[in-house]
Amino acid sequence: MGTQFKFEHTYRAPSVAALLKAYWDADHNASQDKLSQLTDRVVVEDATTEGVRKTVWKVASTRPIPLIAKPFVEHGRLTFLETMIRRSDSLIESSVVPQILKGRVHIDASYQLAQVGDHQVTRTYAGTITAGMPLIGGKIERGILEAFDKEMPVMTKCTQDWLDRTFPTG
Numbered sequence: 773m774g775t776q777f778k779f780e781h782t783y784r785a786p787s788v789a790a791l792l793k794a795y796w797d798a799d800h801n802a803s804q805d806k807l808s809q810l811t812d813r814v815v816v817e818d819a820t821t822e823g824v825r826k827t828v829w830k831v832a833s834t835r836p837i838p839l840i841a842k843p844f845v846e847h848g849r850l851t852f853l854e855t856m857i858r859r860s861d862s863l864i865e866s867s868v869v870p871q872i873l874k875g876r877v878h879i880d881a882s883y884q885l886a887q888v889g890d891h892q893v894t895r896t897y898a899g900t901i902t903a904g905m906p907l908i909g910g911k912i913e914r915g916i917l918e919a920f921d922k923e924m925p926v927m928t929k930c931t932q933d934w935l936d937r938t939f940p941t942g
Contacts, residue, residue: 773902774900774901774902774903774913775900775901775902775910775913775914775916775917776898776899776900777881777897777898777899777900777901777917777920778896778897778898779896779897779898779920779924780894780895780896780897781894781895781928782888782892782893782894782895783892783893783894783895783928783931783932783935784891784892784932784935784936784941785891785892785893785935785939786891786939786941787887787893788861788862788885788886788887788893789861790893790935790938790939791885791893791895791931791935792858792861792862792864792885793938794931794934794935794938795856795858795864795883796825796827796856797934797938799934800930800931800934801813801829803930803933803934804927804930804931805831807923807926807927807930808923808927809833809834809835810831810832810833810834810852811831811832811833811834812830812831812832813829813830813831814829814830814831815827815828815829816828816829816830816853823860824857824858824859825857825858826855826856826857826858827855827856827857828853828854828855829853829854830851830852830853830854831851831852831854832849832850832851832852833849833850833851833852834849835850837849837850845871845872846871850870850871850872851870851871852868852869852870852871853867853868853869853871854866854867854868855867855868855869861885862884862885862886863882863883863884863885864882864883864885865880865881865882866879866880866881866882866883866899867879867880867881873905876902876903876904876905877902877903877904877905877912878901878902879899879900879901879902879916880899880900880902881897881898881899881900882897882898882899883895883896883897884896884898891941901913901916901917903916
């Protein structure tokens with residue numbers, strides 16, 4: 773089941789390939805991490821096979837953990853495993869799994885990229901938030917979606933700023 777989401781934005785970018793680079797660029801990731809209150813991003817796996825690139829990062833939150841959740845969090849800080857798989861030049865599959873509750877909370881999504889005009893690339897980010905816990909799962913899913921709604925414009929601007937710096941249009 774889970775809670776569905778979909779965010780669409782058209783970026784000022786020279787090509788789909790230019791936007792695609794952002795998702796693996798260390799400076800772009802560091803900027804987004806800072807805005808998202810994440811730290812200590814480490815590559816756990818990075819492999820390319822037959823044109824498919826898979827990267828897994830471990831990243832830690834700098835946000836305080838509610839007292840009730842502390843016994844379930846290793847070393848007192850919530851970490852996440854983020855996986856991105858570039859299936860083609862226009863499709864990325866992603867998953868984010870907080871390292872708590874044995875993977876019962878996860879976000880599975882895709883980024884679909886399309887050139888829609890001169891220096892215009894549309895990104896559709898859509899997927900499902902799942903919190904497989906009776907009674908409280910739906911509330912957790914809605915809370916994550918509310919955070920997405922709040923943070924998506926900030927992350928979108930961060931990506932646009934990176935594109936403007938990396939691929940100036942003159």
